Amino acid sequence: MDNLIIGSHVSFNKNEQLLGSVKEAISYKSTTFMFYTGAPQNTNRSELDDKLIEEANKLMIDNNIDKSKVIVHAPYIINLANDGKSYDFAINFLKQEISRCSRLGIKNIVLHPGSHVGLGIQKGLDNIVFALKEVLKEDKGVNILLETMAGKGSELGTTTDQLKYIIDNVNSDNLCVCLDTCHLNDSGIDINEFDKYIEDFDKKIGISKIKCIHVNDSLNPISSHKDRHANIGFGTIGYDALIKVIYNPLFKDIPKILETPYVTKDDTSKEKIYPPYKYEIEMIRKKVFNPDMIKQIRKE
Numbered sequence: 001m002d003n004l005i006i007g008s009h010v011s012f013n014k015n016e017q018l019l020g021s022v023k024e025a026i027s028y029k030s031t032t033f034m035f036y037t038g039a040p041q042n043t044n045r046s047e048l049d050d051k052l053i054e055e056a057n058k059l060m061i062d063n064n065i066d067k068s069k070v071i072v073h074a075p076y077i078i079n080l081a082n083d084g085k086s087y088d089f090a091i092n093f094l095k096q097e098i099s100r101c102s103r104l105g106i107k108n109i110v111l112h113p114g115s116h117v118g119l120g121i122q123k124g125l126d127n128i129v130f131a132l133k134e135v136l137k138e139d140k141g142v143n144i145l146l147e148t149m150a151g152k153g154s155e156l157g158t159t160t161d162q163l164k165y166i167i168d169n170v171n172s173d174n175l176c177v178c179l180d181t182c183h184l185n186d187s188g189i190d191i192n193e194f195d196k197y198i199e200d201f202d203k204k205i206g207i208s209k210i211k212c213i214h215v216n217d218s219l220n221p222i223s224s225h226k227d228r229h230a231n232i233g234f235g236t237i238g239y240d241a242l243i244k245v246i247y248n249p250l251f252k253d254i255p256k257i258l259e260t261p262y263v264t265k266d267d268t269s270k271e272k273i274y275p276p277y278k279y280e281i282e283m284i285r286k287k288v289f290n291p292d293m294i295k296q297i298r299k300e
Helices: 017-027 050-062 087-104 121-135 160-170 181-187 191-204 239-246 277-286 293-299
Strands: 006-009 032-035 071-073 108-111 143-147 175-180 210-215 256-258 272-274
Touching: 006 277, 017 032, 017 050, 032 256, 071 087, 087 108, 087 121, 108 210, 121 160, 143 160, 143 210, 160 175, 160 191, 175 181, 181 191, 181 210, 191 239, 210 239, 239 277, 256 277, 277 293
Parallel strands: 006 032, 006 256, 032 071, 071 108, 108 143, 143 175, 175 210, 210 256
Antiparallel strands: none
């Protein structure tokens, strides 16, 4: 197996917890993975089992998965940009998620910065800054990675300047960035000119702040502000542009995570039942696009 640090979103259930996540990642021939510590849309969380964590740690070592490259994703229900009635809840729940990461031994948690929901961009950004300062007051050895967003609705974190404002004002070594290729495309960044984007990012923030890349194709054209992921090479960004991102030498040591959609039973079905990750990872390693990948997934 090569040195490519690539994996996908995997499940985390109350029965096997982290051990189950590792097993799923191995089944895709991944060298890293990302998971939610519970359902992304609610606050239900199972008590963590130290024995399962130990077993997961051993399985990762046996399969050459560097745990320091494994990623947790914070739940969608956390919105730090709007200081309405759920603001304190969002701050406290993020603190709890970071504590769970610390217990699990995970170093990086990806966070959607939030949506201002009518408060305005500046107020929303200032709310995010205040919340992150509060969350990061206690260093638990976990980095928060602000995800680049598509700009759907009133989402913030859609430009490098917005991310820079948050990072500069929070001023914490534990605040970093996760790039998302679909979100970048939908926000207006041409992935075919990724080097230009990175050059600007480096000047404003610094590429050392990039700790993860979500690699997703997009169902929508550039600047659509839609945020709908497509399978690698089957969207508007295209295979060649994404391969260049994945194999960019600047990000050799950065985990690349697929969040591409499950494949449906057939072209007319909306039932998404087949995970594509084993096939996409194989296609990425071969560096050759397979136009029949989805057909093959449905057959096997």
